[in-house]
Amino acid sequence: MATHPTPAETGGAGVRRYYDANTWKFLLTGSQRALHRELWGPGVTTRAEAVHHTHDLVLAELGAADRRVLDLGCGVGTAALYVARRRPVDVVGVSISPAQVRLARRYADRSGPLLGDVRFAVADFTDLPDELTGFDLAFAIESFVHADPAPAFFREVACALRPGGALVVVDDVRTTDTADRRIVDFCDGWHVSSLLTVAEAAALAAGAGLRLVDSRDLSPMQRLGRPRDRVVRALQPVLRRARGRSAWADSMVGGDALQRCHRAGLLEYRLLRFVREAD
Template identity: 70%
Template sequence: MTASEGVRRYYDANTRKFLLAGSQRTIHRELWGPGVTSRSAAAHHAHALVFGELRPEDRRVLDLGCGVGTAALYLAERRPVEVLGISISPEQIPLAERYAARAPALLGSVAFREADFTSLPADVTGFDLAFAIEAFVHAASAAAFFREAARALRPGGVLVVIDDVLVSTAADSRLEDFRSGWNVSSLVSVTEAARLAGGAGLDLVRSVDLSPLQRLGRPRDRLIRLARPVLRGLRRRSPWAQALVGGDALQQSHLAGLVEYRLLRFTRRPG
């Protein structure tokens, strides 16, 4: 099974469980940024950060790893933009389309396609802004992700990545449990991300540490930690147990300073 097939199966099996476990139809972590006082706002804070990267002239936006379309709808509700969401999961696309249908005022502003963002359809080009929220680490090849993102952007276009990045190069079982539990192939350092992006014609212009905005060790997280021995025994048979083990390992990696959660902003070079 290839890395891309593993990610597809991971999200096909777990998307509905993620939606039940989370809030606001998001499949990424809550961020308690300045002024955030509710779980709803925390769930949307990553979307608000992407919204803040939109320039006045931007009209076409590409969501790389769109989940069930919540970020696309968030942006289209607040700015006159057209958003195309890309997901590798055939389970997610119908859900995204169903949620979009509940917002008839946005008809024609959002659309979704099933595709691998390391090998985008040839007609996915000319975008002003592309973004990936907790999706980049799933890329089978980080170099291919940046290559395709650069190809999809117009010259001068912006790529925003919000995701975990590697801090420590030491071998650690917690990192390996995270990689295997969440089907992660592209956990790289900021320096490595900048190098790979640069090879694709994208320049890293800003890196912001969002790690302090997380809330680690919530009651649910402590319960998962206690159940970890049982979950480890189940993970070969249960994709959900596998995901929970990976999530616990990611939390422990953050607490140990092995990874950070960052916003990376790249611009495509002119020409």
């Protein structure tokens, strides 16, 4: 039986195997147990702050009276714990990867005092359990691009939110429909199924009753071409030969392609905020 997905494999099963196989490696090379990129926003001076800058952007979207939060594609629970440490909210985190949910529960057990509560479950955000309803805020940090298909993601989130509740997506979006090998390499390497333009995302969300109310370009806060990125660039000939046989090589090829897409302006890294319309 294959222990890793092939680059061409799409859908929840491939994404699950990709994260089950790779999460511990991402944690070894990453920072703060987060599986998203660093954002060097205003006032950020350390890697830890750069990781948490995304969490702070999400926190800023939480209303004063909001109590129920849903983390869609929660990784190992870092964002959920960050939020629950700072606000008296109940956070439910869902991931398609059982390995991640096991880690998230372990980290939650050792997290120390929280102002709120956290709970983690294995679930597919394109087919959420019926009991996940009435949330004030849902957020998806670098997970929406895995949605397969994207309309199901928006439909399920709309059902999970209360009327007036908000969805915050932080992720890569296309700036153009032009076919480009670099985009294909990124999508194959990172198991990306839904790389949309903002207009496409807005139209699909509107179909589910979610109105796009804010779109912010975070791309300038990224750091491209760090020393490790240059090493990965230099290793591309070897990594490309291992593609399809190593989930790690797939992710390194995808990550290099992502950097080249951003440098070429083919992608932007954006925060999109949607509001669920009243019934």
